[in-house]
Amino acid sequence: MDRPLEGLTVVEGSAFVAAPSGGMTLAQLGADVVRFDRIGGGIDHGRWPLTPDGASLYWNGLNKGKRSFAVDLGDPEGQELVAELVARAGNLVTNFPAVGWLSYESLRARRDDLVMVAITGSHDGTTAVDYTVNCAVGYPAVTGHPDDPRPVNNVVPAWDLVCGQMAAVGLLAAERRRLLEGVGDLVTLALADVALATVGMLGNLAEAEVLGTQRDAVGNDLYGAYGSDFPTADGRRAMVVAISPKQWRGLQAATGTTDEVAALASELGVDFADEGERYLARDRLRQLFTPWFAGRTLDEVAGALDAEGVCWGPYRTFLEMLDEDPRCTTANPLFAALDQPGVGRHLVPGSPLAFAGNDDRGSATAPRLGEHTEQVLAEDLGLGAAEVSALVDRGVVATAG
Numbered sequence: 086m087d088r089p090l091e092g093l094t095v096v097e098g099s100a101f102v103a104a105p106s107g108g109m110t111l112a113q114l115g116a117d118v119v120r121f122d123r124i125g126g127g128i129d130h131g132r133w134p135l136t137p138d139g140a141s142l143y144w145n146g147l148n149k150g151k152r153s154f155a156v157d158l159g160d161p162e163g164q165e166l167v168a169e170l171v172a173r174a175g176n177l178v179t180n181f182p183a184v185g186w187l188s189y190e191s192l193r194a195r196r197d198d199l200v201m202v203a204i205t206g207s208h209d210g211t212t213a214v215d216y217t218v219n220c221a222v223g224y225p226a227v228t229g230h231p232d233d234p235r236p237v238n239n240v241v242p243a244w245d246l247v248c249g250q251m252a253a254v255g256l257l258a259a260e261r262r263r264l265l266e267g268v269g270d271l272v273t274l275a276l277a278d279v280a281l282a283t284v285g286m287l288g289n290l291a292e293a294e295v296l297g298t299q300r301d302a303v304g305n306d307l308y309g310a311y312g313s314d315f316p317t318a319d320g321r322r323a324m325v326v327a328i329s330p331k332q333w334r335g336l337q338a339a340t341g342t343t344d345e346v347a348a349l350a351s352e353l354g355v356d357f358a359d360e361g362e363r364y365l366a367r368d369r370l371r372q373l374f375t376p377w378f379a380g381r382t383l384d385e386v387a388g389a390l391d392a393e394g395v396c397w398g399p400y401r402t403f404l405e406m407l408d409e410d411p412r413c414t415t416a417n418p419l420f421a422a423l424d425q426p427g428v429g430r431h432l433v434p435g436s437p438l439a440f441a442g443n444d445d446r447g448s449a450t451a452p453r454l455g456e457h458t459e460q461v462l463a464e465d466l467g468l469g470a471a472e473v474s475a476l477v478d479r480g481v482v483a484t485a486g
Contacts, residue, residue, distance in 0.1 A: 087115060087443075088113075088114055088115025088440075088443060088445055088447060089114050089115055089440060090111060090114040090115040090116040091115040091116075092115075093111070093115070093116040093117070093176070093260070094116065094117045094118075094119070094173075094174040094175070094176065095108060095111055095116050095117070095118045095119070095174060095176040095177070095178060095256065096118075096119050096120075096121065096167075096170055096171045096174045096176065096177045096178075097118055097119065097120040097121070097151070097177075097178050097179065098120075098121055098167070098177070098178075098179035098180075098181045098187070099120065099127075099178070099179060099180050099181070100127045100128050100129045100180065100181075101128075101129050101132075101180075101214070101245065102147065102215065102242050102245035102246065102249065103180055103204050103215075103245040103246075103248040103249045103252065103276060104178055104179060104180040104204050104249065104252060105120070105129075105147040105148055105249070106147055106245065106246055106249030106250070107178055107202075107204075107248075107249035107250065107251075107252035107253045107256075108120060108148075108151060108178050108249075108253075109147055109148060109149055109150060109151065109249075110249065110250060110253045110436070111178075111253050111256070111257075112149070112150035112151050112447065112449070113149070113150055113435050113436035113446070113447030113448075113449075114436055114438065114447060115447065117152070118150070118151040118152065119151065119152045119153075119154055119170065119174070119457070119461060119465070120148060120151045120152070120153055120154065120452075121154045121155075121156055121158075121167050121170070122153065122154070122155055122156075122454060122455075123155070123156070123157065123158045123159075124155050124156065124157055124455070124480070124482070124483040125155075125454075125483075126144075126155075126454050129141075129143070129144055129147075130144050130454065131144070132144060136427065136428055136429075138427065140427040140428050142428065144451070145425055145427075145428060145450075145451040146451070147451075148451040148452065149433060149448075149449045149450060149451045150447055150449035150450075150451075151451070151452060152452060152456070152457035152460070152461065153452035153453065153454055153455055153456045153457050153458070153485075154167075154170070154455070154457060154458050154461045154482075155454055155455030155458050155482060155483040155484070155485075156458070156481065156482045156483075157480060157481050157482070160480075160481050162476075162479075162481050163481050163482065164186045164187075166462070166466065166476075166481070166482070167187075168186060168187075168191070168192055168195060169195065169466060170461065170465060170466060171192050171195075171196075171199070171201075172192065172195035172196040172199070173465060173466070174465075175196060175198065175199060175200060175263075175269075176199075176200045176201075176256060176260065177192065177199070177200070177201045177202070178201075178202045178204075178252055178253075178256055179201070179202070179203060179204065180203075180204035180205075183201070183203040189201050189203070189271040193269065196269070197269060198263050198267060198268055198269035199269040200256060200259040200260050200263060200269050200270055200272070201269075201270075201271050201272065202252045202255050202256045202259070202272045202273075202274060203271065203272070203273050203274070204248060204252055204273075204274050204275075204276065205273060205274070205275050205276070206218075206275065206276055206277060207275050207276070207277040207278075208273075208275040208277065208278055213275075213276055213277050214245075214276070215242040215243070215244045215245040215276065216238065216242075218244050218276055218277045218280045219238060219239060219243070219244060219280065220236065220238065221277075222277075222280045222281060222283075222284050223284060223289060223293075224239065224284075225237055225238050225239070226299075226302070227300050227301065227302050227303075228302060229302045229304070230302060230304040231301055231302050231303060231304060233302075237302075244276055244279050244280045244283075245276070247279050247283070248274060248276050248279045251274055251279060252274055255272040255274060256272065258272075259272050305324065306364075306367055307326060307328075307364070308364070309360065309361060309364050310326075310327075310328050310360040310361075310363065310364055311326070311327045311328070311333065311336075311360060311363035311364060311367060311370065312324070312325065312326040312327065312328070313325060313367060313370075313371055313374075314400065315371075315374060315375055315378035315379070316375075316378065316379060317378055317379070317381060317382055317383045317386055318379060318380060318381055318382050318385075319382040319383055321382075321383040321399060321400065322399070322400040323378065323383065323386055323387075323390075323397055323398070323399055323400070324397060324398050324399075324400065325374075325390070325395060325396070325397045326396045326397065327363070327395070327396070328360060328396070330358065331394065332394070332395060332396050333357070333358075333363070335390075335393035335394045335395040336374070336390075336393070336395050338393045339389045339390050339392065339393040339395055340373075340374050340377040340378075340389075341377065342373050342374060342377070345373050346370070346373060349366065349369055349370070349373065350362075353366060353369075383399055387399070407432075413432065414432070415432070418439065418444065418446060419434050419435060419437060419446060420432045420433065420434055420435075420448065421433055421435065421446075421448035423448060423449070423450050424450070425450045425451065426450065426453055427453070433448045433449070433450065434446075434448065435447040435448035435449075452485075453485040453486075454483075454485060455482075455483045455484045455485045455486075456484075456485040458477075458482050458483060458484045458485075459473055459477075459484055462476065462482065
């Protein structure tokens with residue numbers, strides 16, 4: 086069984102996270118994704134973390150399974166090659182400025198049913214990146230601990246990642262419309278709108294607008310329900326979440342605090358079957374649970390919590406995750422151990438989507454910059470060997486060497 090997007094070709098012009106992650110999502114599902122970059126690499130080609138030899142693990146991580154076409158984007162001849170490649174593929178995802186030769190109007194002149202997804206910073210076209218969007222939508226103000234008023238940014242570029250997935254969905258939606266109606270489309274997607282839509286969907290916007298309240302930072306506690314982190318005897322930490330009645334009963338049974346919790350509920354005159362009441366009493370509840378965790382190692386905590394079906398997780402560094410978590414191994418079908426040129430052998434994830442009847446999750450290595458330039462020119466654009474050599478000699482395109 087082929088992967089679901091086999092036969093779909095997508096051209097990608099991109100940098101950093103949103104567009105590359107969207108293109109890689111399509112590639113992992115079987116699409117032929119051709120990323121074009123300027124000769125020598127774009128502004129993200131050397132981004133940290135780097136290997137001792139200077140290979141970007143960041144760039145390799147976001148471009149797995151794609152083909153790489155290196156071209157002089159400032160040369161009209163190079164622009165012509167990219168434009169023709171886009172026309173033949175019929176699909177483009179980009180977060181480059183969609184102006185001039187890369188505008189939808191210009192590209193559509195070559196193919197009327199072109200599908201193009203153009204990612205911008207804000208809906209009005211002004212520049213924004215994940216870090217400038219995140220700071221402006223309220224979440225850093227409620228992230229961190231209540232005894233420290235400083236806002237805390239999220240290390241994960243969540244808006245970029247969600248934006249990338251929405252770009253993939255947008256392209257597939259427009260491609261389906263083309264299949265049914267024979268028309269192309271320009272799909273615009275603003276990174277800031279991804280964040281603003283999320284603020285609205287999660288009720289944070291209405292909380293401010295309707296209730297007129299500003300939520301406080303609550304550290305690692307789970308807002309509106311019971312969830313908290315606890316230190317263990319061996320210097321580790323565990324995050325425990327008790328949302329469902331079963332999870333709440335399991336936590337009390339594992340920690341031997343059922344009677345104490347009932348006494349606290351009686352003292353406060355509340356019913357802890359209501360998750361909101363558990364949240365309001367979280368500091369008192371933490372006092373009941375903390376000694377149990379503090380008196381046990383993480384392994385002992387794990388055994389007791391697992392025996393009662395408690396929902397929990399250990400805090401880990403990346404190194405600890407790699408060393409301890411069986412989900413982060415090739416025992417998980419998500420991963421394959423592959424040799425990445427310039428990097429070495431390491432775990433490479435494929436798509437988190439698992440389709441019945443197909444074990445191929447799309448794990449692949451990233452291309453070397455310009456690795457497929459000659460192939461793109463010859464097979465995708467139909468140029469002869471002499472024409473390809475002439476383009477390389479004139480510096481219009483470049484190969485991987």
